[in-house]
Structure formats: structure tokens, C-alpha cells
Amino acid sequence: MLAKRTPVHQTIYLLSLAATVAALWMIFFYAPIEINMGAVQKIFYFHVGFAWVGMLSFLVAAIASIGYLISYTEIWDDLAEASIEIGLVFTVIAVISGSIWAKPIWNTWWTWDPRLTTTSIMGLIYFGYLFLRKALENQETKKRFSALYCIAGFVTVPMTFFSIRNARSIHPVVIGDGAGGMNMTSEMGLTMAAAILALTFLYIALMMDRVRLAGLNHLYAHERENLEQAYE
Amino acid sequence: MSDIPNTLNYMIAGFSVMVLAVLGYIAWLWRRISNRIKQINEIQSESRERKENTNGLFE
Numbered sequence: 001m002l003a004k005r006t007p008v009h010q011t012i013y014l015l016s017l018a019a020t021v022a023a024l025w026m027i028f029f030y031a032p033i034e035i036n037m038g039a040v041q042k043i044f045y046f047h048v049g050f051a052w053v054g055m056l057s058f059l060v061a062a063i064a065s066i067g068y069l070i071s072y073t074e075i076w077d078d079l080a081e082a083s084i085e086i087g088l089v090f091t092v093i094a095v096i097s098g099s100i101w102a103k104p105i106w107n108t109w110w111t112w113d114p115r116l117t118t119t120s121i122m123g124l125i126y127f128g129y130l131f132l133r134k135a136l137e138n139q140e141t142k143k144r145f146s147a148l149y150c151i152a153g154f155v156t157v158p159m160t161f162f163s164i165r166n167a168r169s170i171h172p173v174v175i176g177d178g179a180g181g182m183n184m185t186s187e188m189g190l191t192m193a194a195a196i197l198a199l200t201f202l203y204i205a206l207m208m209d210r211v212r213l214a215g216l217n218h219l220y221a222h223e224r225e226n227l228e229q230a231y232e
Numbered sequence: 233m234s235d236i237p238n239t240l241n242y243m244i245a246g247f248s249v250m251v252l253a254v255l256g257y258i259a260w261l262w263r264r265i266s267n268r269i270k271q272i273n274e275i276q277s278e279s280r281e282r283k284e285n286t287n288g289l290f291e
Contacts, residue, residue: 003269040239043246093253100246104239209261216268223275230282
């Protein structure tokens, strides 16, 4: 069962592909060019999508960690680990694409602005989660400590989200109408929604594959243990 | 129109990074899955062989 993708899984990959193509079409042919930034503003649709889905994946990981501490069921631990790995990939992409956008707009690749600083802290905290898992050998201790770490680390997510709203930041407020907003047209708003939807489908498809990998890892460990016992 | 800054190169760089990073991660994930399936198949066939040999000894 683990060796092949289910039809539902394949459908989600296809939906993600179709939604990405639709979002790209909207970015290049539907949304207008932003007058102050030019073509580089088009990065923002997927940049925001990656950042949002990255934060969503950390939320999923925190919920899964709570689920693990309540039930001590392996699947919750697998879900948390998978979600953090994918969330980190999405966050790193958001940071790099944001940096490329910043060069022509802020005239610098990087600045210690509240949003960029909190995002860096959030990323480092979640990299720490993966290192922690590698460092602990006892399986039960690893899962319990990782769940606690993940729940505690989640504090960096709202901190990052609200950093542009509550602190003095030069980063634009893309969602909502806070000060320093991008004043998006309705076409831009729809395009952003399409990009976020496409990346949400991609996240779900990747999660299914990553959890499948975790299942395969458990099966491998189990088979190996059986074989070692047989040789004893 | 001429007032709009020319930032096309940055846009191309940004999209290229995003596409490459996503495809790179998907390739890495799929590779890990296929490697694990291969390892499981190998270990299962080794187990089967051992079982058959052990049964043969007691027949």
C-alpha cells in the first residue's frame, strides 16, 4: 500500500499542477503591472503564498504535536515532522524570493527589519527541531521532546505574522489594509488567492508523500529488526 | 509606461529560484521514497530466503 500513491494523492498532485498553471497565467496575463515596482512585483504572489503556507504548515505541526502528546500515536509524530520539513522548504523559498524582490525595491538584499528578523528566528527554531530529532536516539524520548519543542517553537509563528502589523517595519502588509499596504486591485487579490490555493494543494500532496516516507521508514526499521532477530 | 522601473531581470531570477527549489525538493523526496522501497524489497527477499533455508534444514 505504501509503495504506490493512491488515486486521491495523484489527483491532489494534478490539482496542484493545474492550479499552479492557472495562477501563473493570472500573474502574467491577468494581474496588472504594479506601477512603482514594475515586473518584480509579480514575484510577490508566490512569495506570499510560500510564506503563508509555510506558517500554516507550522500550525499543522503544532496541532499534530499536541495530538501526539495526548495519544502517543506514531502518526501524529510523523505528521509533525513532515509538516515542519515542508514548512521549512516553503519558508526558505519565501525568504530567498523576498530577498530578490528587495534588491531593486529597497536597494539591499537583506535588512534587519522586524519581519525579516522574526522570519529568520522562526526558520532557525524549526531547523533546530530537525537537528533535535537527529540528536536523540531513544525513539520515545525523541518523539516526546520533539512534540514539546514544536509546541514551544510555535510562538515564533504569530510573532512573525504580526511583526509587520505591530512593529515598525518597511515590509508591506499584503493581506489586510494595514498601514504600508500594497493597495492591491481586485485582479491582484484574485491572483494572490490563486497562488495561495495552488501552494496549498502542493503542500497537501507533498505532505502525503512525506508521511508515506515516514511509514516506509517504520516498515524498514521493523523488517530490519525482524531479520536481525532471525540471525540471532 | 516609461515611468515603470525595469525590474524584469529580478522577476526572472525570483521565479527561477522558486521553480528550481520546489522541483529540487520534490526530486529529493521522491528519491528518498524510491530508495526506501528498494531497501525494503531487498530486506524482505533476504528474510524470505532465510526462512526457506531454515525450513529446508528441518524438513
